[in-house]
Amino acid sequence: MFQRVRARLRAQVGEDIFNSWFARLELEEIVDGKAHLSVPTRFLCSWIQSNYADKILEVFKSENSEIGRLHLTVRVNGQPVKKIEKAAEIAVEPEADPAPQAKPQRDIAAPRGDALAGSALDPKMTFDNFLPGASNEIALGIARQVASAALNGTVSFNPVYIHSTVGLGKSHLLNAIAWAAGAAEPGRNIVYLTADHFMYHFITAVQRQSAIALKDWLRRVDLLLIDDMQFLQGKSATEFGHTLGTLLTGAKQVVVAGDAPPRDLEMLDERVRSRLSGGLVVPITGFDMDLRRAIVVRRAEQAQARFGVHFPPAVIDYISRIVVSHGRDLDGAVNRLVAANQLTNEPVSVALAERTLADLVRAREARRVRIEDILRIVSRHYKVPRNELLSSRRSRDVVRPRQIAMYLAKSLTSRSLPEIGRRFGGRDHTTVLHSVRKVEQMMKDDADLTQEIELLKRMLEE
Structure with a gap:
């Protein structure tokens, strides 16, 4: 049902708005007429509550008339935060006033020290878990060098800007830099922020008339990592430009990731784009066959260890050949076959893969460049x-x-x-x-x- 809800939302709001605000929305469960949804950041939670709660509820009702309420939570490390602390949740009840906003629940492994809480780091996204290949070896080498310099209190290339299309490992590298630079150690002033989290901080600071405190916080950071730069817009983008200039002047390390080169980030001021372009710009290109196969092998080994599902070499080769978009689709293909095996008890085979992954093949064949x-x-x-x-x-x-x-x-x-x-x-x-x-x-x-x-x-x- 949730896939139909997502399809309706996409049709109503358009592709761009859907990708910006709803692509990472997930349905956790439906209990007693209440749909429990989750998103990865506090900012998305607040934004959806303020702007799209009624629309989402209307779409859910069109699919199931018994659903009368929504409940939105923030995921931490991929898991929805439930019944831990009231402040970590935002209830979306169209018939009632929204709950007052409070400081979001902080992940226990988040960066500590003098900096305020940034976005939650994923403990699985380390250098040890990053699969290298021809397409990302330069970006990986630079990331390791930046992390090593930050760990020793020095500055390497500055700023560093990593760009690629979705699912090629930008977020993984930023998380890995943070962990390797000592994010889990007390006293380390390391902050990882997604662009929407940065916008949330800025908007909250303006509302509370504490923008100066926000600037002071950011300028005391020794290592600042900003992800999904393409989503930064408005006054938040201007503030980032000011902060970037201060951090560079003070020899502080900045690492930024986005889905396009700096010159194509039209929402940013020309001076900010120039600053980013003047640093080290590192592209990650599409995965070649060897890297795709290495990813599938790793995921297949994890599936066998966790679920006892065996992936024959022929199936691994088949997935590596037909799924050419990005790493997340490779993960999804393996997950689909695990689910098919668990539901039908049919061994994983090329025939099962052809049936289960048929839409990926059609999508690949249907794409014709004009x-x-x-x-x-x-x-x-x-x-x-x-x-x-x-x-x-x-x-x-x-x-x-x-x-x-x-x-x-x-x-x-x-x-x-x-x-x-x-x-x-x-x-x-x-x-x-x-x-x-x-x-x-x-x-x-x-x-x-x-x-x-x-x-x-x-x-x-x-």
Whole structure:
């Protein structure tokens, strides 16, 4: 039922709003007409209560008329906090006044010392549990170096900005840095904050007229880790810019993670983007076959130890081959097969995997890159208007993105050179061929351009 509720919410509010506020909403149970839901942060809990409680309840009622109330809790380390402390919960009762907000329950393993409570760290996200591969080895090496420097009270690269699409390990690395730098030790001034948690702190400080205290708190931090930077917006983004400048001036270490390079974070002030770009920008590219297989092997071993479910090598190879999006989907594929085995007692086999994971195969096959998609992504990435890409302008800031767009059209679509030329403002097929060969040569000579084009490909294939 909850999947239908999520589908209805997605249809009503749109993809962007759903991904921002509801993607991490989970149903824990339904008891006595009350739906118990959970979210990972206090900020999401407060925001959903204030803005979407009635809408969520309405959707639940449309699926089950007996549901008349909602109850929202904050998850700590993946588990909903229940009956531990009243302050850790927010009740969503549309017919009653909302409960007063209080300080969120702090995880016992959260960073201690002079800093206030940040977002909860996941004890499973350490360097020991991070699987290295060609796509993430540079990011892993930098993360280890930053953690080692912070542990010794020095500063390594600053700021460090790690970016990738979802599910490739950014949050894992930030958590691992915090743990390795001594987050569990008294006196260590280490704070890990998701962007929505940062926004919650800022909004609360403004409401309580304690913004100066917030600034003082952040500026006393020795290691600040900000996750999901793309969700930072409004005055919170401005405040982060001021804080970033102060931390860098004071030689404090800052590590930030986001889903796009700094130059594409349009919600941030140009000076903040420049500061982030001027540090060490580290991309994590899509997982190759070897890394995907290593992840599946690790998850399969855990499934066998916990549930006694055996994954034959052929099934591991099958999952590694068809699930190419990100690590979370690999985890989900293994979990689905474990569930199928537990429910049907059918041994895990390729045939069972084909039936259970059919939607992942269809989703992969259904994705067809269109030239229109390429024009949109390239235009946004290089901040060149679409009509300029199709025009006859010959300035360098237009020619290079246009050539890259033509190269992507030849690489990712089945269109012929004449067809591509017609779609790019009526150009001759020889012009398209020249552009493709030009980009191929530039990629051989420029590793940064190769990574940039790989990023564009991942954006188009998602």
